[in-house]
Amino acid sequence: MTGKLQDKVAVIGGGEKNLGGLLATTFAADGAKVVVHYHNDSSSAENTVKAVQQAGSQAVSVQGDLTQVSQVRRLFDQAVDSFGGIDVAVNTTGMVLRKPILETTEEEYDQMFGINAKAAYFFIQEAGRRLNDYGKIISLGTSLLAAFTDGYSTYAGGKAPLEHFTRAAAKEFADRHISVNTVAPGPMDTPFFYPQETPERVEFHKSMAMGNQLTRIEDIAPIIEFLATDGWWFTGQTMFPNGGYTSR
Ligand SMILES: NC(=O)c1ccc[n+]([C@@H]2O[C@H](COP(=O)([O-])OP(=O)(O)OC[C@H]3O[C@@H](n4cnc5c(N)ncnc54)[C@H](OP(=O)(O)O)[C@@H]3O)[C@@H](O)[C@H]2O)c1
Secondary structure, X not given: OOOOOOOOEEEEEOOOOHHHHHHHHXXXXXXXXXXXXXXXXXXXXXXXXXXXXXXXOOEEEEEOOOOOXXXXXXXXHHXXXXXXXXXXXXXXXXXXXXXXXXXXXXXXXXXXXXXXXXXXXXXXXHHHHHEEEEEEEEEEOOHHHHOOOOOOHHHHHHHOHHHHHHHHHHHHOHHHOOEEEEEOOOOEOOOOOHHHOOHHHHHHHHHOOHHHOOEOHHHHHHHHHHHHOOOOOOOOEEEOOOOOOOOO
16 A cells, blocks of 8 residues: 555546546555446446455445436535545546547437536536545546547547636636646557457557557556646646557
């Protein structure tokens, strides 16, 4: 244990698997109690709760569709009920779609903006209400925010407002010393990434980064850990940890 988050409480949106799951055990190793939010995958959530406990800390899991504002509020209510307060709130939830604008339906648009923009907004709002002074709020964007590419209009477009939500919240919560940031990784080697891509495009994405490799969750977790601990002076920023990734 590093003890950097000793006696602190962390809420992780999408904390059951992939990047969120690794953050849960990383924060636990720093001494934090963890609230593991999940959407569909209760067995991953159970495993992550056990992994936090094995790391010597405490965890609870909370299910919720975070496109429903009432469920965002219930997540934070349950965190306070379980552990008495919240210090760190990380939202890793998101949904990806690669589809031309001319083929995108109204339902797809609403679903993509529901989880990537609306849920992210109300997660920040509730965190701003419920976090202790000196809290940390971190959202997950995508390096596509800095790219000029086709096919990702509703994914990159849905995540784009995060940069402005982050800046506004950083200003509005500064009087309570709460920092607010977005971390926007390059294409990351998790099951989230592959269904939208062809093998050729995966190779192309690898070729755009240092070392001919995709971003790994192990590359990103320490950056989020830094923002949640020693990096408290960063606020209102979007960071692009992407191994030099650029897109056409
Ligand atoms: N992998 C990449 O290439 C990549 C690159 C850059 C940025 N990112 C971003 O990094 C974050 C983590 O991605 P990841 O690769 O670790 O994949 P992931 O584990 O699949 O993360 C997405 C999470 O969002 C949850 N979610 C989806 N719809 C939801 C809803 N309506 N309500 C609540 N939760 C919902 C998913 O739960 P269910 O699966 O149960 O629906 C899942 O836990 C995402 O925000 C993603 O946009 C990913």
